[in-house]
Each structure stands twice: as structure tokens, then as C-alpha cells.
Amino acid sequence: MNAIQADHLIKRFGSVTAVNDVSLAVREGEIFGFLGPNGAGKTTTMRLLTGVLTPDSGAVHINGIDIHRHPLDAKMQMGVIPESSTVYGDLSAEQNLQLSGQMYGMSRALREERIAELLSRMGLSEKRRLPVRTFSKGMKQRVSIACAIIHRPHVLLLDEPTSGLDVQSRRLVIETIRDMNEQGSTIFLTTHNIEEANTLCQTVCIINKGKIVAQDSPERLKKMFDTTQSVEVSFDRAVTRDLFAAEAILRAEPCGDKWRLYTDNPDRVLKYIVGRAAQESIGITSLTTSGPSLEEAFVQITECA
């Protein structure tokens, strides 16, 4: 049984079809990335999956429960982090968590235990009694995440959870997602951040203009759309493009204090660069190779669609 199963979802707003026959399946225990450009239909799909919106047609099952026929039972299985840091600014972090725990029907003792654990994990123990409106964006997002996971949901859905966060908060959010996944939660993550999807997700789904245009593992998607790899090299002095006039180098681009060389044969390029640098008495200060990027695949997929 899939943790999330969406079949032929359609949602229209007036004459605009925001979600057009979207079907997807998220396996239990998986981290599933949902990517797409602005206005592609990510948030609308997320709202259909969480039961906030009702589809014009199609069905969503969470752990086998139809969310539109049995919304409350299905929502009990889920934790949701909407796009904005949606917590009550007039309540303290502790009160927000109490409210969340009450919504999920947790007993007082269990709530107290879990709140103490989450506040400590999110680094908010000392500020537990301050109104959330006095918090930074990153701290509010941490409270928001704590509210969503207080009942240890089987399925966690996050809409752009790291958008606009500082590095520390972003790391904490990503660690929390990984921890939840390791404890058995299935994660559905919408994001703009392709690198984040690449490092976190086992499956990536790309939506464009309301339609799913690709769904696979990040590595397979990269290979499907781009076989070109690159070599990044920097030297101890400035060099010109002429240095890279070799058959194996398809394209050379300056990239800060480095050069990025695109090739389908990195081995030959590495040998060429080392030999040529020795010949010209130029010192190599760094040399790295990288595979095809998910970003490149994403751009190609969304441009083709």
C-alpha cells in the first residue's frame, strides 16, 4: 500500500485548470520531492493531498483512507507544514504546540512530554513562553514544524519548508525531515530548491502547467536528460580560453576564479589539463569533476513541456 496515492486529480479555478489529471504514488517510508516552477500547480496539488481543497475529479488516499470521504481519519495520519510559517503569533511556542496536540487528540501527559522534547530539539526551550510574533522567520518555521510532527505522523507533507530561511534554520529543518523519515514517516516535500531535492529525495516528481512531466529517482532523471559531465579547474594564474582548445572539451565557461569545462569524457579532459598545465608551467590549485545536474534536467524538462 502506498502512503499517498493520488489518482487523476483535476482542479479548476474558473477557466484556469491549476491541476490537470495529476496521478502520483508515494511509497511508504520514502522522501518524495515535488518540483515545479512558480505557478506550476505545486501548492494546489499539496492542498488537494492534505484535504484543504476538494478536487473537481479524482481521489486521494492517505494510507489507504480516502481523504475526501473520511477527511478526519485521513488527516489524523498526516502532519502538514503549509508554505508560510502558519503559527499563531499571539500564542507562545508552547501554546501553539498545546493547540496542535489538542487538535490531534493527544492526552495532556503525552502532550507535555512531546512538547518538552520538541522544544529542546528545535532549540526553543528558553523561549517557550514568548509570543511567537517576536520570533524570527526561522524560529517561526521551527515552531510550525514542531506543530506538524507533535503526533508523530505517518505522513509528513511540507510546502517549501526551507524557503527564505537562514543556514542554521535550514539545516535544522533538513535534519528534522531526515530524522522523521528514519523513524518511519513518509515525506512529501514541495520545493524550489533543486539541490535540496537532489540530496534528500528518493523520488522526484516534476509538475509544469498543472501536469506531471517527469517522475523518477534524481539520478535517473539527470541521466535521462543530460549525459554531459563537467570538470572544474582553477590555476595559480589567469589563463585564456585558448588553453582549453581540445577535442574532448565541448564547452569552456569561466566560473568565478575557476573554469568549468563540459565534456562527455572527463577522463580525457583531466589528462589533457594536467599535461597542458605542466607544458605551460601553470600550477593547478583545484580540480574536480561533477556529473549531470538535476537543475539541468529540471530546466530541460520544464522547457520541453
Added chain:
Amino acid sequence: MMEIPLALRGIVVITKKNMRLYYTKPPVLMFGLLFPLFMFFAFFVGRKLDLTTFFPAFLAMMLFFTASSVGPLITPWEKREKTYERLLSYPVTQDSIILGDLTAGAIFGIGISLLVWTVSLFLVPVAVTNTGLFALAFILGTLSCAALGVLLASPATDSPPNVMIFSNLIRFPLIFISGIFVPLAQMQGLGLTLAYCSPLTYLVDLFNAAMSGASVFSPIVDCGVLIGVSAVFIFAARVIQMRNLVKGL
């Protein structure tokens, strides 16, 4: 079957959340508490009016303003603060949210009005001739006024000031056509026709029946109208809020 206890729990938790968050918001205090008191002072004090005669109308006005002042604020406020989407993603339904908002408005209305009633017992020589009817007037009055409050919150907006202006635009004219300042028995022509259209008229009449025994309509008619308008307001709020759900999220 499991969904019924979950839905009831949702209503209770939402009601408690609303009571904690919205009872002390300035628009609620202003339009729900201070305004009816100012109206009372403006119209009744120093005018040699028989307070015993006008007290049922004043009580109805108090109940009307207090019970209908919380509802209009909640949904726009939550949409502005972006907490509405999270609320919808909890194990609650739109109906639980509407009923939670309605209950919070009703408790505010009944609490403040009972307080005013208790204090008034020491200041104004008023009597209740039918206690059961008086309690029924309180319950049905607070239900219908809170339902009106929830209905007034239904327009798709994330701006609480706009909704408060809109709700006052609806509420203020009602107090002038519902037998509060001019007894229903003295009204005629267009004024009387308008009074028949206002649900507040039937609440004033029911309080008159309970306190002085002198009412224009039968208490059964008053109760029937108040129950009917409550049902219509709740149903209309549900339909409009469902239609406007995504706006302002």
C-alpha cells in the same frame, strides 16, 4: 463512526482557541462591548425614559452586539495571519470551524449579557415574569446573533477591518428598525414592514414576553423565527465559506 467524536473534539478545541485569541481583540471589545454601552448611554440616560419598559430591548441589543462581534473577526484574521490553511489541515472540517466560531461568539454574547443583566438587577427595577422563556430568549438570541456573526465573516477577504466595516453596515441599521428605540407597537408603515424583516425584532419581542409579558407576536412565532434564521445563517455561511475557501489562503 470514528469521525463524529473527532468532529466534536475539533469544535471544542477551535472554540477554546477562539476564546483565548479573539475575545480581547480591539474590534471585539470596541464593537461587542463598548458600542452597545455607548448606545445605551446615548439613547436612554437623561431622557426620562421608563428603563423598565426599555430594558428588554437594551438586553436584546447587548446580546445582539456581543454575540455577533466575534464571528466576523475570526476567519479574516486567520486568513491574514496565514493560520487558516493550517487549521484546515488539522483533523477538522469546515463545519467544525464554523461551529467553533459560532460557539465562541455565542459564549461571549451570553457571558457579557448575563454579566450586564446581573449588574442591572441592582440598578434597574426589572422583573422576569417567565423564567423559562427568558432563558430561551437568551439561548436563541445568542445562537441567532452568533450565526449572523459567522455569516458576516464569509466574504472572501483577509482584511479584518474591511469585514468589521461590512458587518457594522449590516448590524447598525438593524438596531433602528427592530423595536429597540421605538417600541414595535408604536411603529407603522414602512418602519413596521422593515421591523418584520429583522430577526432582532423577534428577539426584542421574546425578551418583552419573558420580562413584562407584553409581546406583539406569540413567543412560539418569535422562537420559530429565531431558530429559522439561525439555520439559514449557518447554512448560508457554510455555502459562502466553502465557495470562498481558497481566497485569501
